[in-house]
Ligand SMILES: Nc1ncnc2c1ncn2[C@@H]1O[C@H](COP(=O)(O)OP(=O)(O)OP(=O)(O)O)[C@@H](O)[C@H]1O
């Protein structure tokens with residue numbers, strides 16, 4: 037009796053080296069997390085340190101002032117406005133993206149054509165953003181000149197919306213696909229039509245995922261600089277006598293463009309402005325992600341998960 | 342009977358509403374903030390209007406809109422001028438971008454912008470596009486971008502460097518050279534200078550800087566393209582700067598490095614170099630374009646007269662048609678070429694033209710002389 | 717909707733020659749999943765107000781056959797059904813038949829409880845709502861929950877999420893949910909496989925109770941369950957097809973439950989019910 041107990045206890049004792057691979061893997065992933073955290077922290081600290089002068093002394097003024105040749109006056113209000121308008125365009129395309137995803141996932145038969153479309157959407161999501169800029173110039177700046185007014189925030193908003201659209205379609209499609217089959221079958225089994233199943237079960241269940249995709253899209257839209265450059269975001273503008281519509285159709289800028297412009301100015305004193313503009317962009321993206329997390333959590337809670 | 346709760350189907354869509362609403366609010370607020378800001382800019386300064394006398398005296402406040410494109414080097418000058426101009430003429434919507442001289446030329450010669458800046462004269466093929474599109478232009482010289490080679494005030498052995506010497510010390514071919522004598526391997530190829538065996542530390546602005554570009558284009562590319570008398574057919578020259586120099590966007594940091602070692606070498610914009618020399622923090626090195634050529638000290642005069650070789654003129658092209666018909670463009674260029682407007686050249690860190698050039702540029706504008714005017 | 721109405725809606729004349737109280741008559745049913753011939757040549761008749769049990773080894777096609785009774789297989793792209801399944805004489809696979817209307821008459825309870833991520837109330841009210849019923853559903857919900865023997869347990873938490881219930885409660889909720897649309901038939905695919913013996917007992921009792929109002933078909937792996945609750949039992953098995961090498965399900969024997977368990981006509985049935993099956 038006593039003997040047996042000793043043996044069994046011994047066999048339960050943790051032996052070092054038993055799970056060496058597991059330990060190595062754990063160390064590796066811990067290191068990876070640490071590295072990622074370190075990089076993010078380093079970037080954040082660097083930005084804040086460089087921007088400190090502005091953040092501490094004239095943050096509100098910096099947020100509320102347009103760009104200027106005067107270092108003490110120059111700010112990013114025009115960039116914030118442009119980025120917000122671009123984000124608004126992205127949000128307007130959200131129904132189109134979700135609609136396309138619903139069609140592809142729920143309605144389209146599994147034919148070579150629908151597969152081709154799926155593959156194309158995936159490829160579109162991987163196309164470098166500069167290409168969307170060129171597309172934007174050809175279609176929105178030149179082709180739809182009458183609507184967009186040429187190199188305007190409307191053209192930029194549309195181009196970036198088109199850029200983000202595949203991301204929304206893919207993430208929404210993935211969210212729809214992740215809705216468990218039993219849920220659908222349960223609803224079908226009670227005599228729901230396909231649209232009723234989609235509306236009352238599939239969409240609500242996929243909503244957190246769809247929202248995440250949209251937020252990722254908006255965050256990406258806020259950070260894109262290349263398409264803005266080709267479409268023609270400017271470094272400085274005034275609005276003169278333009279009314280609201282003319283302003284939408286006129287010169288524009290956006291936060292990434294502000295950053296690029298500040299970084300390009302020769303004098304050292306402008307570095308702080310570039311860093312402060314970066315800081316503003318980082319905070320915005322962070323806030324948007326935060327809102328998404330909160331909303332997602334609330335929906336999940338309401339769905340009882 | 343127990344009370345059964347009514348359903349609340351719309352509940353979760355309220356969250357979507359929340360997100361959309363927040364973003365809309367964000368858009369609205371920023372639009373408002375921006376409007377406020379543009380109101381604060383309004384400050385009519387009648388003194389600027391003085392420069393518009395003569396040609397066109399617009400009745401009442403000016404109205405109009407235009408975009409200025411072109412060189413990023415010239416951008417800071419125009420930024421200052423555009424801002425001052427729009428402060429005084431709040432009816433004009435004016436925008437400025439600086440994608441580069443070449444991009445600016447494309448837009449200008451396609452008639453997309455009435456005004457474009459360049460850190461060089463337009464190339465033949467660019468002018469051909471202008472011609473093909475029936476765009477006539479007024480070519481205005483604006484100022485000078487002068488770059489100065491500096492060393493430590495304690496440097497008693499280096500007085501003058503030729504472009505070829507600078508190539509041997511600072512081009513990509515000089516990567517890894519940590520003694521001046523290392524560069525002799527290159528200079529000996531063209532029977533140039535023999536440098537002493539002292540530590541070589543190189544400082545300069547980062548790649549994002551216009552000064553970096555200008556130095557690379559004028560000196561390194563100049564050598565590579567045979568403009569300094571070297572036979573470029575016989576060997577391959579590189580056109581880029583060595584990657585292993587110490588770069589900083591901060592001129593003051595460059596200066597610290599320069600002072601820290603006796604035989605340092607670096608390059609900065611003229612305005613800053615001059616201040617540093619006056620403060621005893623740097624030595625301005627003379628530069629000769631060709632080996633054995635005339636060594637020139639950088640001064641306002643030598644740069645303005647083009648005797649000092651590391652400098653380039655800055656230009657503005659104005660669409661002749663707009664210069665005749667667009668009151669807003671006319672008023673802006675009037676201001677740009679006025680003595681007051683030209684202050685922006687020096688306050689942006691560049692050098693004003695010699696008086697003769699200045700007068701000539703102003704005359705070209707006043708008389709609307711179109712076509713090539715400078716060489 | 718009465719049966720006649722249903723037949724008219726379906727635009728099909730009720731076929732004659734079926735037994736008076738046959739709810740389903742299956743003739744030469746074959747089901748394919750793509751190239752896989754999963755079920756072959758099933759013939760059987762399901763009687764009204766009876767509990768019919770489907771038993772047989774895993775993969776023999778019980779669920780597949782069951783899902784033919786309310787056209788659930790329509791949801792699987794690659795599934796294809798041949799032969800006829802008549803419901804009160806109406807061919808369910810006739811072109812004019814609307815599968816949505818079929819599923820409102822023929823409800824289904826699945827192997828794993830699948831409550832919707834909604835409140836208990838909304839779960840039960842879901843069927844009536846999509847069926848177009850407006851107004852106060854309190855009564856329907858209460859009656860359905862009572863029929864499922866769940867009312868006393870949940871009457872105070874109707875607005876809470878159904879996902880917070882125990883597995884047995886969830887499955888009874890799914891039954892209540894199916895009953896709420898007032899169907900004619902209930903299809904139950906291994907409804908107790910995820911439940912403990914007590915919860916299983918509750919559901920078996922429930923089936924017995926509601927048998928007076930519904931025709932029930934139940935798929936089960938639990939031999940005692942089939943013996944306890946069902947009036948008739950169908951034994952399926954799967955055989956390797958010589959040509960294709962695929963497993964193909966077929967109906968071996970369909971008899972009164974007592975016969976299947978005490979005096980089976982086929983030795984494969986006997987082997988299976990006595991636990992000697994390979
Ligand atoms: N959706 C499907 N796609 C392809 N093949 C399927 C599908 N559903 C079932 N099958 C196949 O059809 C055959 C019968 O499956 P079915 O689910 O009807 O068996 P079952 O008797 O219900 O088994 P179990 O007792 O394990 O539930 C199996 O070979 C299975 O692999």
Ligand SMILES: [Mg+2]
Pocket residue numbers: 778779780905935
């Ligand atoms: Mg099954």
